[in-house]
Amino acid sequence: MSLVPVAELLLQAQKGKYAVGAFNCNNMEIVQAIVTAAEAEQSPVIVQASQGAIKYAGIEYISALTRLAAEKASVPVALHLDHGTSFAQVMQCVHSGFTSVMIDGSKHRLEDNIALTNKVIEAVRPLGISVEAELGKIGGTEDDISVSERDSLFTDPGEAERFMQETDVDSLAVAIGTAHGQYKGTPKLDFDRLAKIKERVAVPLVLHGSSGVPDEAVREAIRLGICKVNIDTNIREAFVLAARQVLEANPKEIDPRKMLGPARDRAIHIIREKIRVFGSSGKA
Ligand code: G3H
Ligand code: 13P
Ligand code: ZN
Numbered sequence: 518m519s520l521v522p523v524a525e526l527l528l529q530a531q532k533g534k535y536a537v538g539a540f541n542c543n544n545m546e547i548v549q550a551i552v553t554a555a556e557a558e559q560s561p562v563i564v565q566a567s568q569g570a571i572k573y574a575g576i577e578y579i580s581a582l583t584r585l586a587a588e589k590a591s592v593p594v595a596l597h598l599d600h601g602t603s604f605a606q607v608m609q610c611v612h613s614g615f616t617s618v619m620i621d622g623s624k625h626r627l628e629d630n631i632a633l634t635n636k637v638i639e640a641v642r643p644l645g646i647s648v649e650a651e652l653g654k655i656g657g658t659e660d661d662i663s664v665s666e667r668d669s670l671f672t673d674p675g676e677a678e679r680f681m682q683e684t685d686v687d688s689l690a691v692a693i694g695t696a697h698g699q700y701k702g703t704p705k706l707d708f709d710r711l712a713k714i715k716e717r718v719a720v721p722l723v724l725h726g727s728s729g730v731p732d733e734a735v736r737e738a739i740r741l742g743i744c745k746v747n748i749d750t751n752i753r754e755a756f757v758l759a760a761r762q763v764l765e766a767n768p769k770e771i772d773p774r775k776m777l778g779p780a781r782d783r784a785i786h787i788i789r790e791k792i793r794v795f796g797s798s799g800k801a
Contacts, residue, residue, distance in 0.1 A: 520587045523595045523617035523745070524647035524687040525798050526561045528719035530744040535796030536724075536735075539597060540788055543570045545582055546595075546781040547756065548684035552586040552594055556787035560797040563617070565597040566610075568747065573694035580613040592801035597649070599747070607637050610775050611646055619690070623651040627676055635685045642685075649745075653692030655725045658700050667694075671710060678717035688721045688745060694736075695726035700749055706734050708741060715742035723747065730795045739796065746795055759783035 526537045540551045542564050555562035558709040564586075566579045580596065588596035597617040598610040607618045622630030634650045641648060653672030656662070662670075672691040680689070691714055694706040704726075714722065721744030727735060728750035735746060759780040764770060792798055 518587055518590060518593060519695040520584060520596050520614065520616045521561075521593045521643055521647070522647045523563055524599055524658060526563065526593060526595055527647075527688055527744045529561075529800070530741055530797065531721050531742075533796075533800060534740070535800060536746045537561050537563055537797055538788070538790075538791050539565045539723075539745050539747045540601075540687070540752060541567050541599060542566050542579065542583070543573055546777050547741060547752060547784055548579075548582045548586050548752050550752070550756075550781050550784035551788055552590050552592075552619045552624050553718075554581075554785045554792060555592050555594065555801070556590055557785070558593060558789055560790045560799070561593040561801050562741075562792075562797075563597050563745065565599040565747070566615075567599045568602060570599075571606075574778075576610055576613045576615075579609065580610075580615060584727045585615055596646075600651075601637075602626070604633070604636055604640070608640065611641055611644060612613045614645070617647040617649070619649040622649045623654050623690075623692075625799055627652075627680070631680060633688055638685055640728045644752045647687040649688045649690060649723055650680070650684065650686045651690040651692075651725075652677055653691045654691065658696045658698040658726075660696070662718050663765040664789045668707075672714060674710065674713040674717050677714045681718050682721065688723050690716055690723040690725050693724075695724060695730060698728075699754075700729040704734070706730070706738060708737060711738060711741045711743070716740075721745060728752075735794055736796075746791070748788075751787055751791070755787040756780040 622633040654670040723745040
């Protein structure tokens with residue numbers, strides 16, 4: 518199949534009350550793992566590239582690898598820019614074959630976030646590309662901020678309503694208590710806030726920083742309107758742990774395939790588990 522836009526997958530997920538997994542890739546093995554897991558689960562899937570992935574592998578490699586994996590797959594695969602930083606980067610990804618972009622204007626003032634999001638929508642909507650925006654600040658677990666500070670960074674339901682009145686974005690990433698990276702304790706999600714946002718926002722909502730969020734909390738978030746769940750850290754952990762175990766067991770090993778093969782298998786395993794939690798198995 519050719520790559521599909523994310524919006525299509527998310528509207529189906531919204532109707533079916535499940536979420537599509539958006540998994541971050543950094544190399545060939547992870548792209549293969551994501552698409553192999555989706556095939557095994559007969560699930561739609563989103564492959565996404567972070568800023569770090571773009572620096573490491575480059576837009577063209579990520580695009581070519583994912584396009585090839587999608588063409589060989591029997592399930593719908595979308596390719597998405599994660600946390601796009603600028604209009605120029607969005608256009609580079611679109612020209613390279615991405616079918617969806619996130620423009621992350623969350624660090625700007627609301628008016629500027631709206632203006633940047635609209636500029637992107639105007640340019641890429643006619644090309645059939647979907648657009649995700651972010652409102653509120655999701656941040657990382659390493660950001661040293663207090664609970665009350667974090668709370669003030671959460672998405673405001675009233676602002677979310679205004680954002681939707683002034684943009685025509687396909688999906689909205691919300692800050693409700695998750696963070697990127699490994700959690701120190703167990704994250705506590707603000708479900709009341711999510712429910713209030715959902716009352717005011719009709720488009721599919723996106724949960725970032727979902728690695729390490731307990732399965733039950735993820736299911737509840739999906740019930741309350743989350744249709745796209747982003748996972749990166751849990752794949753990194755599985756991949757690197759498997760590779761480390763090979764090297765610890767065989768310190769003299771010099772064949773990268775002996776390390777990367779098991780790492781890819783472990784990534785497939787964790788991605789399949791996530792897909793089942795998101796409820797998208799059998800929805801391809
Ligand atoms: O945006 C979320 C990613 O997990 C950050 O990944 O370190 O590859 O930019 P990165
Ligand atoms: P985690 O690395 O915490 O899973 O977050 C992934 C993410 O939100 C990518 O945008
Ligand atoms: Zn994110």
